[in-house]
Amino acid sequence: MITQLESARQGILTSEMKAIAGQEGLDETFILDHVAKGEIVIPCNPNRKYQKTVGIGTGLRTKVNASIGTSSDICDIGLEVEKARAAEEECADTLMELSAAGDMDKIRRTVLDSTNLPVGNVPLYQAFKETIQKHRNPAKLDPEYLFDLMEQQLADGLSFMAIHCGINQYAIDRLRKQGFRYGGLASKGGTFMVAWMDINQRENPLYEQFDRVCRLMKKYDAVLSLGNGIRAGAIHDSHDRAQMAEMIINCELAEIGREMGCQTMVEGPGHVPLDEIEGNIMLEKRMSGNAPYYVLGPIPCDTGAGYDHISAAIGAASSARFGADLVCYITPAEHLALPDVHDVREGVRATRLAVRIGDLAKYPDRRDTEKQAALARRDMRWEDLSRHLLFPDIAEAVRSARAPEEKQTCTMCGDFCAMKKGMELFETDIKEKR
Template sequence: MIRRFVLDGCKLPVGNVPLYQAFADSIKKYRNPNKLDPEYLFELIERQLADGISFMAIHCGINRFSIERLRKQGFRYGGLVSKGGTFMVSWMEYNNCENPLYEQFDRVCELMKKYDAVLSLGNGIRAGAIHDSHDRAQMAEMIINCELAELGRDMGCQMMVEGPGHVPLDEIEGNIMLEKRMSGGAPYYVLGPLPADSGAGYDHITAAIGAANSARYGADLICYITPAEHLALPDENDVREGVRATRLAARIGDIAKYPERRELEKQVALARRDSDFEEYFRLSMFPEKMRQVRDSRTPENKATCTMCGDFCAMERGHALFKNDIQGDKCRKTVENSNACE
């Protein structure tokens, strides 16, 4: 019911994680998620696709080999942080069986093809702490997911790879390079990454820093994080703040990658320089927030803001260079040389 409500109310592509419902249903039916019937899992995947899901995060890259790497390295500082991934590892250990999503990968791909959906290879053993970044267990799953991305593409399935969780800032570029190299350039859906573990309460900012760098280095899809991450289920305001921070991160990354994206930033700077607040609002990402802040602290001099008031640097600069800022002269100079002379 919830899934169909979301699909009916949204024009954008909607993705989900089928393992969540599969294990939840098994708990209701058997009071034990480890009694999940693999056939029911595949039936559920098809039912969700038939509802209109556009992409699915499916944990195909967890197998007995990757679990053995986790055990031999002595577990982790941050433990296992993927809900679907951890339930699947538990199911495999309880039943002493291989992951059916890995074992029957061709069947997963056929379902995705049938409904023209994208298979996003879930990152079930992603690092949940920067000290676990690029450990053997994470790398084992990443290698498998990259192999599966190529196999799925050869079968005519649309593929993405997910990762990497918590990653120090200096390792983000290398992580993306590895994914692109090993997968033959498959689109990379980054979860965060969070370059610090100690920012709870502001993890939307922590993640935005990681996401901006990821976008800069070639990530293709960014997952938003809310201020409530690691603490609680987000409320509506948490979601709004998380999405805004992630949109900003995506723009920062794109500005670094694509020089043409800087033209808008130039126009924003000119509007701010000229104290043209209406144009400043119109060109910026969050005009409602800007108006709210300005209206809450209205200056006597409408040409300024209350940050500097009568000591406004912009006004003083205009007074100093008034003979050089006649009409559109300075704007044209900026457009021609990127410097105001």
């Protein structure tokens, strides 16, 4: 297997690179150059015949990931398929299958068969769940079994994996010496790995055998997403010594993986106050050599439960603005319950809107759609406006449910319409706008 990264280094423009250039309206040599540098990754495991081609990284539209998966309380394969399809219908770019209960092989394969999105996962979930089932003790996890499981999952067609390679004994010592945290540990896989290391008094095998991780990922040209298992779960823990220790290690590992020909990206927080987001992204980009950055939210406050998709959308807009490349959605159920289909739809919509706002600031030359929407709204050309909206079905449903007496206006203003009066006042002065 020759990876996208290795192909680009040899000057080979793959069909996936060509597709991304077409999608993004960018020159093919731009894509080739940045894939060769490891600044753009393409999750595209060839074991999946039908899969959407997605580019993540420098110069590209900020992408949105949706996460689904079972828990011990709610385990329904049919529901997960519904959620996967809802995420794709709402135009998510990637999907993470994060089941932690049930027949995880069957769930993963069923989800892979139900969507065309590139699918990722966290292999530690299944590894620890099955170890607990077998031994009633997560500390009995066998590293050899973990590596075998990762290969099995990749062979099924996963195109990226969040692997917690950056947790090591040094980072755990930082947690102890700083007196733990306000928000505790927020990562399921990360927390179980920390426990495994503590009980066994051993180093993280994913860190110790990082070259083996990279070889596995290269075999299937899957993207290695360096997971942040010690991410902050509260804004008062943001950028503490433990988080920064893991971030430094992950950025170093991203560089090592890239040198080996493995496509890599770095994962970020987490809970981060708004004023720290720019600095966080600057640090990741500087320390990793501009590796693509995959951020989880981020959530800039701890008191928005029930509306955390809105909190996270504010963080996501800021993240996209300052250079994040892939944003994992947050749903209204975050911190409260397992998301349902409605939560998935709301989470994707909020995050798509957020990254659109961020991209408009990141790429000021890419605002033509906004201009055309504004002109259509000014001229009250409702059908034209709909074509430029992110959520035309929602907009049309609201308008038709509260239809105005006069078709040209809306019921917000009725016969007191500012747009209509403005057009009448300046009809002879209006210049053609393009």
